[in-house]
Amino acid sequence: MLAAAQAGRKPGLWEVTSKTTWQQSPxxxxxxxxxxxxxTAAPQTTVVCLTQDMIxxxxxxxxxxxxxxxxxxxNRTAKGMTADWICxxxxxxxxxxxxxxxDDNHSSGKVHFAGTMQMGQAGSRPVEWTNQFTSTFKxxxxxxxxxxxxxxxx
Numbered sequence: 001m002l003a004a005a006q007a008g009r010k011p012g013l014w015e016v017t018s019k020t021t022w023q024q025s026p027x028x029x030x031x032x033x034x035x036x037x038x039x040t041a042a043p044q045t046t047v048v049c050l051t052q053d054m055i056x057x058x059x060x061x062x063x064x065x066x067x068x069x070x071x072x073x074x075n076r077t078a079k080g081m082t083a084d085w086i087c088x089x090x091x092x093x094x095x096x097x098x099x100x101x102x103d104d105n106h107s108s109g110k111v112h113f114a115g116t117m118q119m120g121q122a123g124s125r126p127v128e129w130t131n132q133f134t135s136t137f138k139x140x141x142x143x144x145x146x147x148x149x150x151x152x153x154x
Contacts, residue, residue, distance in 0.1 A: 003082075005072065009050075009055045009060060009101070009104070010050070010104060010105070010137050010139070010140065011050050011051055011052045011054075011055060011140065011144065012046065012049070012050060012137065012139055012140035012141060012142060013048075013049060013050075013138040013139050013140075013141065013142045013145060014048050014049075014050050014134065014135045014138060015044045015045060015046075015047050015134065015135065015138050016045065016046055016047070016048055016061070016133055016135045016137045017043055017044070017134050017135075018044055018045075018046075018131050018132065018134075019040060019041065019042075019043045019044075019131070019132050019133075020040070020041045020044065020129050020130070020131045021038045021039070021040040021041075021129065021130045021131075021132075022038055022039050022040075022041070022083055022127075022128070022129050023038050023128040023129060023130065024114075024126050024127055024128040024129075025039065025127065025129075025151055026116075026117040026119050026125035026126070026127045032124055034150045037084050043047040043134070047138065047145050048061045048135075048145065048147075048148065049142035049145045049146060049148075050064045050147075051147045052055045053147075054147070057074070058071060058074055058076070058083070059076040059080070059081040059082060059092070059099070060073075060081065060101075060107060061083060061135065062097075062148065063085060063095075063097065063111055063131075063150070068087055068088060068089030068090060068091060069085055069086060069087040069088075069089075069091065069095075070086050070087075070107075071083045071084065071085060071086075071097070072083075072086055079100055079101055080098070080099050080100030080101055080107075080109070081097070081098075082096070082097060082098050082099075082128070083096075083097045084096060084097075085097050085111060085113065087113075087115060089118075090117065090118045091113075091115065091116075091117055091118075092115050092116050092117075092118075092124070093109050093113060093114055093115010093116060093127070094113070094114065094115060095112055095113035095114070095115075096111070096112050097109065097110075097111050098110055098111075104137070105136060105137040106135065106136055106137070107134070108132075108133065108134045108135070109132070109133055110129075110130060110131060110132045110133070111130070111131045111133075112128075112129075112130045113127070113128065113129055113130075113131075114127070114128040115127060117129075
């Protein structure tokens with residue numbers, strides 16, 4: 001089963017386009033109340049370097065959180081993966097990750113997270129968001145883009 005889960009996943013440079021919808025934002029004046037329409041941020045596109053190690057462990061790239069979040073209960077299949085995303089740090093709470101591959105060059109998925117975010121002197125505030133994403137394989141060479149685990153925390 002492990003070989004089937006890894007078949008077709010390509011290490012290299014991937015372009016990821018994501019869109020975040022805030023069910024509850026930690027920023028004043030943006031927090032949603034009952035009956036309010038969630039606010040969706042403009043889509044963002046970035047590139048990530050997917051390593052063979054990431055494919056072996058998770059089946060693909062994992063969300064960024066500056067090393068304060070960990071994946072658990074990872075379940076890989078031939079067409080995707082699911083996992084829990086546990087954060088302890090500035091971001092504190094739990095999320096659920098789901099990702100699937102339409103073919104060897106494309107994937108899509110979402111992360112739903114609920115918890116709190118440390119907002120400096122304002123203290124911790126409740127936060128809940130859903131991030132939907134699509135990924136497209138670009139090339140086998142990552143160039144200047146380093147894998148997530150190798151980037152220093154900001």
